[in-house]
Structures are given as structure tokens and as C-alpha cells.
Amino acid sequence: MLGTQAAERPPMPAPTPAPSTLPARRRAGRPTAAVLDQDGITTAALELISNKGYNGLTMAALARSLGVAPSALYNHVGSKDDVLLLVEDHLAAMVDVSAFGSEPWDVAVRRWAWSYRDVFSEHTPLIPVIAVLPVANAPKTLAMYEAVTAGFRDAGFPEEKIISAIVALEAFVFGAAYDVTAPEDIFDAGSLAEQVPNFTAAVDRLAAEEHARPTDVAFNLGLEALITGFGALREAVSD
Numbered sequence: 001m002l003g004t005q006a007a008e009r010p011p012m013p014a015p016t017p018a019p020s021t022l023p024a025r026r027r028a029g030r031p032t033a034a035v036l037d038q039d040g041i042t043t044a045a046l047e048l049i050s051n052k053g054y055n056g057l058t059m060a061a062l063a064r065s066l067g068v069a070p071s072a073l074y075n076h077v078g079s080k081d082d083v084l085l086l087v088e089d090h091l092a093a094m095v096d097v098s099a100f101g102s103e104p105w106d107v108a109v110r111r112w113a114w115s116y117r118d119v120f121s122e123h124t125p126l127i128p129v130i131a132v133l134p135v136a137n138a139p140k141t142l143a144m145y146e147a148v149t150a151g152f153r154d155a156g157f158p159e160e161k162i163i164s165a166i167v168a169l170e171a172f173v174f175g176a177a178y179d180v181t182a183p184e185d186i187f188d189a190g191s192l193a194e195q196v197p198n199f200t201a202a203v204d205r206l207a208a209e210e211h212a213r214p215t216d217v218a219f220n221l222g223l224e225a226l227i228t229g230f231g232a233l234r235e236a237v238s239d
Contacts, residue, residue, distance in 0.1 A: 161233070
């Protein structure tokens, strides 16, 4: 006992580690599968058109820009026309119609037209498409037209002429949107200046005014003429 050595105990096996109860950490970086929604599709379509023009907008190119297969894109939009409806609605929602119903008719038309021009001056490649795109199934676009139409009607404008008046204003707005992006020397006659003395003198006279943005001067002049003309028609009907 006192003089007896205790027998050596065999080594104990290492304990098996318990499985971790913590959730697996998410891998850093972007998810491997893109998450699609209408806002993302619209943004990608606008960027594609801005970089490559309207003809560059194809369903295959849009899918590539979104990092998804075309089949995944078709789960959200059925065709290119559906994409254009999203784009149309996106732009229409940016146009300011808030003055209709709260401000005098001329103030409301003025604010709407300036806002409309400014929005489309940033997206001129879309003008030839949007200008002739049906508004069916475009809720935000229809909401814009509803506000403008109600404003014209409440102001006593003849109902049979409301749509024609809106189309006339839009035609002017779209043309003015192009003018915003035109080069400053667009009316320089160059070596032919002496052959067009009246035109050259008028161009020089405008330049002498030193307007910060001549395109705004032209837009204001045309818009005020339209408002005055439409206003006279409205007043004649009201009398």
C-alpha cells in the first residue's frame, strides 16, 4: 500500500467537439443570384438606353446587365413592351402635376410643362418611343394625364379640345427637350453667314443678350404663347 505504485491509467480519448449552435456566416460579397424587381429592371433599362441608345435595349442585353438569365427576366416582364411601360411610368412619375387642383390653371400648366421638359431632356433617346407608346396599363402615366385633364376641365376648357391641347403641349415639350442638349453654336451659319444676313443678324442679336441658357428663353417664349392662346380659348368659352 504505502510502498506500492498505483497502476498507470490509459490516456482518455479527446472529446468529440459539439456541433456549433451558431448559424453559418454569410459569404461576403454580392449574392450569387440577382434579386429582380420592377425598380431594378427599370433602372437597368434606363442605364442601357443611356449608354447604347434605344436599339441597345433588348431582353438579352437587359438580362446580361442585371446578371441573370433571360428566363429569370421573363418571370417579371413578358416582353420588351412591358419594360417600356415600366420606363414610361417611371418618367411620368417624375413629372410635377402637383399644381393642378391647387393653383391657377396657367400656373399649373407652366409648372407641368417645365418639369416635363426637364425630365425628358435627360432621356432624349426615349422621346421617339414614349411619344407614340400607348398608355394602357401604365398607372403612373395615366395618373399624370388624369391630373392634367382634370385641371383643364376644372378651368372651363372645352372638353372636346382637352386632349388636343395636351398633345400640342407635349409636342412642344418634346422638341424643347431636344433643344436642351443641342450645341451652343447650332445656329452658326459658318462660311455662309453673308448669304443669310437677316438670320445671321438675329442670331448675333440673341447672343448679345448673353442669356445664361438661351434654350430656356426659347422654351419660355413658346410656352407663354401656348398658355395665352389656350387661355383665350378658355375665356371665350367661359363668357
